[in-house]
Amino acid sequence: MTTMLTRQPAAPTENGAGGSARSREKRQRQSAFVYIAIVVCLALFGAPFLWILLTALATPQQLGEGAGGLLRFDNLQWNNFVEAVTRVELGAYFGNSLFLATLTAVLTTASSAIVGFAFARIRARGSKALFTIVLATMMIPQIATLIPTYMMFSQVGLVGTYWPWVLWGLSGSAYMIFLFRQFFAAIPLELEDAAIIDGCGWFRTFVQIFLPLSRPIILTSLLLQFTWAWGDYLTPALLLNQDNTTLAVAVTNAYLDPQGNGITTLQAAGSILYILPALVIFLFFQRYFISSALSSGVKG
Template identity: 60%
Template sequence: MTVTKSAHVAQPPVTEPRRHTTAKKRRQQGMTYVLLLALAVFFVGPFIWLVLAALKTPAEWGSLPIQILPEQAQWNNFVRAVSDMNFMAYALNSLFLATVYSVLITLSSAAVGFGFARLRAPGKRALFFILLSTMMIPQILTLLPTYVMFSQIGLINTYWPWVLWGLAASPFLVFLFRQFFATLPRSLEEAAILDGAGWARIFVTIFLPLSRPVLITSFLLSFTATWGDYIAPALLLDLDRTTLAVAITAWYQDPAGNVIPTIQAAAAVLYILPVLVIFFFAQRYFIQSAVSSGVKG
């Protein structure tokens, strides 16, 4: 008589250390989610407050105690924000400046980053260190000397300063492109050189198309910085040629000359929305750029 063995094999009991490790991981995940939620509220909270302020009446805005929600949404504030001044003209000024500057500084920074990453020259490391050290100089320190320089050559109240700034490249973006180009294999330019291609052709036809995530990230960072800049347009441009950021602070006043904060808040919401939309559709390129531009010596 043959005795058949059971196919069922008893599982060893879960040990106490394993249970402790699982519970610890769950607590860590819970703390991470709570931290992320707190950061989300911290960053989104001001924008939500701005939207609520744009839907209030001036009386609700200045009421004490503070009234968080409006009794009735004042959607007409957004209509007045567009109609009380030439909103679209100032928006087009901002769009033109931001686009021209972003395109120029992206291409110039990519070219300089390519040179630091792929070309060999004596003193290249020292020059790259000097370039990075300029990132520690606050922009406010160079603003007045820049204004004096532009005034002496007759560029005040023109858009040429943004063109010159764009052609000068950005130390941070140069570093970003340099780190990305340094990760690519040497065989790329070696094969192109054997085919008779020069460095300019190698940069334009090979390296520039491969750097699309970094190009998009560089363009978006430059665009949002220029779109949101207030100091340079206020210093260099008059009210007719200035950007939307400056115009919002100069308009929206009552007959007594007092600022109407609710309409100004509505204009600020409309001013922020394009940047939010652009970032929402391009956020994956930020992630790709961060991954592909890791620090490399």
């Protein structure tokens, strides 16, 4: 007679069960910490926007009462937004900002993509040193070059025009050049070799091979440069006239009482109307921004 021996599954030990429970509790604590951190960050970043929205919907009397007055929702002043639009030619300033931001975004993206492609794929003597110099320019604050830039543009008669933004766009952005360089450097060398074998020059390779693959980074560059130009106050205030200035300058200087003091409720309403376009664009394109931020660090 043959005896069949079967191996019974081992019963979970006390240490194994306890370890699994402790691991599960640890993961739960980590998840709770992450959620708490998200809520705290949301409150910190959302509180200023909520405060300015409550200010835009308040009366001057409620504003004088402080937080208690702002949190009364029985007398919301929606006509503050109407007055913010009708008090100044908001549409004209909006068009100026839209044109200037779009011009800056398109030119900067195009020039940065070309320079980033050259740094990533063209092997030339001194290219690494030149790329280091380009990156070093990011450490120079804009305020340090603002007055010399104004003097230079004033001497050549470009103050009061949009030509400074054209020249800045054609010169590219050091940060965007870095992102494009990192993205293009991660593309396999076989694609470049195949294009060269087919008779493509560098420009055709850039346009037909590399640009179609770089849609996320292009959209990211357009988004960042648009929001930068849209939110810039100091440069338009210094270089442009009252007729062709941007919405940022108009919102700051337009809502004043006869004594020259700012009307806070109208300034808040105008500020919300001012930030909405950039906010909507950012929310719409944020997925491309995240994907390009990940892909830009694949290869150094």
